[in-house]
Amino acid sequence: MTGQQYDLGASFARLGRAMIEAETPVLRAHGLEMWDYAVLGALEHGPAPTQSELAATVGRDKTRLIPILDRLEARALLARTPDPADRRNRVVALTAAGRAAVASCRTGIRAVEADLLAGFTPAERRTFVAVLERLVESVGSRA
Secondary structure, rough: OOOOOHHHHHHHHHHHHHHHHHHHHHHHOOOOOHHHHHHHHOOOOOOEHHHHHHHHHOOOOHHHHHHHHHHHHOOOEEEEEEEEEEEEEEEEEEEEHHHHHHHHOOOOOOOOHHHHOOOOOOHHHHHHHHHHHHHHHHHHHOO
């Protein structure tokens, strides 16, 4: 900052819009939308025990999550299976195709991020990412 006052929320909103705009072509090239990518990424480390838990993880209302899951399942990027412990629930898991889609998108998104941060030194990039991750953890612990 150059001594100007700033509004952190407005700065994050502006950065968020810019990132979404820059990442959208990467996702479109894979036939995905931002929420699709969020869902697939959330499943990358293991299945979600219920659709409700997945909705909470990605921050999407569960009723709005259903069409996303339907779309991704139709493309064989994820599978929903009855929970053996409670057949009313559906366990949601990535398929091999879903895992490949996430990996491919992530490669493209990392290139977008590298371009965005190209004007910063490696030390500045590491610091920025470290502080951002700490902020995300801090916000998450307050929820």
